[in-house]
Amino acid sequence: MAARTRRPDRRQEPLTRERIVDAAVELLDTVGEDGLTFRALAERLATGPGAIYWHVAGKSELLSAATEAVVTAAVADEPTEPTGPATSPRDGIRAVALGLFGATERHPWLAPQLAAQLSRSPWGAVAPRIFESIGRQVQALGVPRDSWFTASSALMHYILGAAGQNAANTTSADTFGPGVDRARFLDEVSTAWESLDPDEYPFTRAAAGQLRGHDDREQFLAGIDLVLAGISALHPPAS
Template sequence: MREPRAAREQPPLTRARIVGEAVALLDEEGIDGLTMRRLAERIGSGVTTLYWHVDTKDDVVDLALDAIFGELPPAPPADTKWREAIAALLLDWRTAMLRHPWSAALLQRPTLGPNLLARMEFLQAALVRAGFTGDHLTAATWTLYNYLMGATVARAGFALSEEDREAAQRRLRDRSEEFPTLSANEYMLEDDWDGTFVRGLGYVLDGIAGAADQ
């Protein structure tokens, strides 16, 4: 005679919900952990149902990648000085990728979404304001992009514990005659990733500003 328990209602299945769950799954397990079956189980639907909203797993990855760039604050106003605008853009970009470490390895995909393309457009427009055109614009763009990506991938993939780093530094001290600079400057103990990125970006922008003035 007991009344049947009402079924728990699930939020409607939409592309936005699929992408949000894909981002969460990627954050937890990385790119190897994302399968359409795992994603369907997480959402509480069948795999076939997912394909009503997305065509392939690659589409899910592309949408998830672009979604994290939609989390960024708005780009600085167009009249911001070009150097300040680029610094703010790249700092926010790095923050987003470190929040979602899987993303840094996927930015060479052939399909780039509108959120990411908007950042690239802003970057090049700032460099154009600085006076770059043609091959010089291409070189300046890739210099900044490569610095950002190299620094971010290195930080996201760094897995040495404090004990490991101290042991490595002791080995350098033991061989200080062979590696005097690394030993004296405690190469393996430096862990100010954020400060180093900001200072390095300043060095890169100094060089670019000098090229723009020529």
């Protein structure tokens, strides 16, 4: 009887919750929330849906885990300056803000998920992680303890609101087709504002030109500076 030749074992990367979440983020980025199904995820991971359910109970838990993973990465970066690591709490706040701003740009599904999770389950992992990242820097600014919550909440609301609106604007601009770039889109909006009734919208008409060619990121950071200036004026460091 001829001896059987033993085939070498095929070594596959073990299925873990982390791999599942990473694959879910990739699917969300490419096909959106509607395309995130356990069947599609199983195909991407070359496994069966049952194996995924062993690690994740359902789609709601999967969306929460994907949101947490992206937010964790976004707020993890240390603030830096051209000459090296930044030490200013203001730089720390700007770094957290830019991390979240960039994450909502790269992941179109993130902003609505953040809004949903912060309203439905503020006790979950996402809200405390963002609040902690901002709050530590607010504390380092010397804001009095009894003003920590108000100051940190104002920053958090501005960051998430402005970043989410920017992501929504980007998505809306994309729906006009590849032939309409951002500059043309802004020019059309500015022109529409300039055509408004001068008696009913005098301010909007006067500011319309500033909309053309503005840099979203610079405008976002300018808003951060305005909020920080207000916090410093209203809540000076305790003696």
